[in-house]
Each structure stands twice: as structure tokens, then as C-alpha cells.
Amino acid sequence: MIRFIITRLLLLVLGLLIASALIFFTLRVLPGDVAQVIGGTQATPAQVEAIRKSLGLDRNIFVQYTDWVSGLLRFDLGDSLVTGTPVAIEIAAKLSVTLPLALLSLIFGLAIGIPLGVVSAIRHAKASGAAIAISAQALAAVPAVWAGVLLISVFGLALRWLPTQGFPLDGWDEPGRAIRSLILPALTIGVIEGAVLLRFTRSAALDAIGQDYVRTAAAIGLTKTRALVSHGLPNVMLSVISSLGLQIAGLIVGAVIVEQLFQLPGIGRMLVTDVGNRDLPKVQGDIFTLTAIVLLVGFAVDIAHRLIDPRQRTEVSS
Known part of the structure; x- marks a missing residue:
């Protein structure tokens, strides 16, 4: 190991x-x-x-x-050509918005993708299972801007349940307002990423349903659902974990667009501004930080997969 x-x-x-x-x-x-x-x-x-x-x-x-x-x-990214502030300090301030946004988006994506993916696999021969799969296919192709505008129209303008733009000036000193301001942006990303995750989960669950150990569990009296959840779900989750690296990359790309749409002071919005200002040190720092986050998540996913998968642990011990 x-x-x-x-x-x-x-x-x-x-x-x-x-x-x-x-x-x-x-x-x-x-x-x-x-x-x-x-x-x-x-x-x-x-x-x-x-x-x-x-x-x-x-x-x-x-x-x-x-x-x-x-x-x-030395964690020194230079100084901004526009403000003269160290780039690392400005990036750290923006990450306090972007990272919670990405985490909340991931939570929404997992909450949508895993349960519905399992249900779609279990009911794959029925109309409801096919409807879920087709809906996921369509949602995965929806641009983040369109999804954001739709959510703003429904939950922000029509129902007035949630704020549609901005972030509290005091930041996380007002955690309630801060979280409320991130819900719609996180849903915008999470719904799309959840649709992608649903397809991964459905494929892995269908594969697990066809395995001998799940069919044996069903043959001794368990329902198909209980057999899959009791015996096949661990393997399904391994496939989900393997896909998380790609999911995180999608979350980061989505954050760049969504922060502009919802006027959030995150690193994605700052990157767009810095490109327009030709602030080279900040553009370098912004892109490198986002790239490093994606690579670090991929590294963590690889390690987690190795630790969780008993087959790989067996390979290591042998």
C-alpha cells in the first residue's frame, strides 16, 4: 500500500x-x-x-x-498587477466561497444520482426505470446557464424562497444567509452532475444485479431490491467513488459559469475578471489552483478506492 x-x-x-x-x-x-x-x-x-x-x-x-x-x-503566487495584493491571499478569500459551493453541489449530486440510479436499475424493465434513465440523459446535456435561469425563475422570482444573486458582505460570519445564497447555485450544478452520476450508478447497479452473488441472494428469498442493497451496493459505491474524480472536475468547471450567473465572489468569477484585466500573475494562480484541486481530488479518490476495495487490498497483501 x-x-x-x-x-x-x-x-x-x-x-x-x-x-x-x-x-x-x-x-x-x-x-x-x-x-x-x-x-x-x-x-x-x-x-x-x-x-x-x-x-x-x-x-x-x-x-x-x-x-x-x-x-x-513556497506557496507564493506573486502579486496582482492590478491591486498589488499577494495572489495567494486573494485566492484563499475566493476559495471560501467556491469550495463550499462545490461541496454543496456534490452533496446534491450524490443525493440525486445514487438513489435514483439504484431505482432505475432495479426497475429497468419497467416504464418508470426507463423514464428515469431518459430524464437523466436529457438533464446531463442541459447547459448550466439554462438550469440556473430556470431555478432562478421558479425558486427565486416566482416563489421567492431563495436569494438569486450575491453573497453576504460579512461572508461566513452570517452562516445562515451564506448557505441560503449558495443553495440555488449548488442546485444548478448538482442537478446536472447528479444526472451524470445517476447514469454511472445505474450502469454499476445493473452489472451488480447480474452477478451470481446477488442472484443467489434473491433465490434464497430476498427481494431484488434487498439483494442488491445488501450484497451489491458496496460494488456499486466503488464505481461511484471511481467516477468522483470526473465529477469534481465537472463541479469546478460548473462553478466558473455559475458564479458569474449568480454573482458569487468565488474564484471562478475572479478568473473571468482577471482574464479581462490581463492580470497575468492572478490568471496563472487561479488556473493552477483549480487544476491542483482537481488533481488532489483524483489522488484522494485513488487512495480511497484502494483502501475500500477488498480485492485491491488482497492484491497488495499478496
Whole structure:
């Protein structure tokens, strides 16, 4: 097991290194001059060159990359070109909104996808099971913007149950208001991700129903539902855990869109603003942080799967 963890940890470090290189060099080949943007249209070539030198943009690009990576090792992402604030501090503040949003979205997705996926598998030969599967197929293809607008129209404007935009100025000092402001955005992401998770769960449950141990349990007197829940559900959950890495990536991408729609001060909305401002250090920091979260979740899922799956534990011990 230790060997497995070390291998996965090395792959994680390699993935972060490759991601840092892709992010850094891709941003450097995009059109536009950061120094010119900062200097404005009235800046002279000499002034633009002075700005470029002060930012270190005149140095060799590989030297710039090495300096940035060495800063990452110290959790130093540089300073914003617009505000002058350390990028790490601004990202930490935005993550206090984005991470709870992603967690709440995941809870909604699991609450929707797992029960309905099991029901759809058990009733796969009936109209209700087929209806659930078709509905999940349709929901998985719905753009997050459309789902958000629909939820705003129903629960925010028509019923007036929940706030439709913004986040408390005091943040989590008002936990009740903060959670209420995240419910609709989290539902927007969670419903779509839940539909995707439902399909994974249904497929795994159908496979489990066909296994000998589930059919034997049903033959000795258990109903199909009890046989699946008692004997097949652990294997179903292993498949669900395996899909969580992809689900988290979907949650992060969804957060970028949903934070704009609901005017939430999270890292996704900040990324859109930073791209418009050509704030290169912040754009680098934003994208690298989101990428690191996805890779770290994938690493945690791999370890959890190895620990939970008895077959893999047997392989390790042998």
C-alpha cells in the first residue's frame, strides 16, 4: 500500500509540474502585451519598456518560469498587477466561497444520482426505470446557464424562497444567509452532475444485479431490491467513488459559469475578471489552483478506492 501511495504521489507531483508548464507557457503566447495594458494607450514605448522591465518580463522566459515554480514551492503566487495584493491571499478569500459551493453541489449530486440510479436499475424493465434513465440523459446535456435561469425563475422570482444573486458582505460570519445564497447555485450544478452520476450508478447497479452473488441472494428469498442493497451496493459505491474524480472536475468547471450567473465572489468569477484585466500573475494562480484541486481530488479518490476495495487490498497483501 505504501508503494502504491508513493507512486500516486509522484504522479501527482509530475501532473502538477506539467500543468504549471502548460499554464505558464500558454499564457505567454496569447496575444496582447501586459506592459502595454498596464501603461495604457497613452504610454510611450520607453514607458512600456520600463514597465516590462519592472515586472521582469524582459528576462528569458525559462528564467521567468523557474522563478514562478520556485515561488509555488513556497506557496507564493506573486502579486496582482492590478491591486498589488499577494495572489495567494486573494485566492484563499475566493476559495471560501467556491469550495463550499462545490461541496454543496456534490452533496446534491450524490443525493440525486445514487438513489435514483439504484431505482432505475432495479426497475429497468419497467416504464418508470426507463423514464428515469431518459430524464437523466436529457438533464446531463442541459447547459448550466439554462438550469440556473430556470431555478432562478421558479425558486427565486416566482416563489421567492431563495436569494438569486450575491453573497453576504460579512461572508461566513452570517452562516445562515451564506448557505441560503449558495443553495440555488449548488442546485444548478448538482442537478446536472447528479444526472451524470445517476447514469454511472445505474450502469454499476445493473452489472451488480447480474452477478451470481446477488442472484443467489434473491433465490434464497430476498427481494431484488434487498439483494442488491445488501450484497451489491458496496460494488456499486466503488464505481461511484471511481467516477468522483470526473465529477469534481465537472463541479469546478460548473462553478466558473455559475458564479458569474449568480454573482458569487468565488474564484471562478475572479478568473473571468482577471482574464479581462490581463492580470497575468492572478490568471496563472487561479488556473493552477483549480487544476491542483482537481488533481488532489483524483489522488484522494485513488487512495480511497484502494483502501475500500477488498480485492485491491488482497492484491497488495499478496
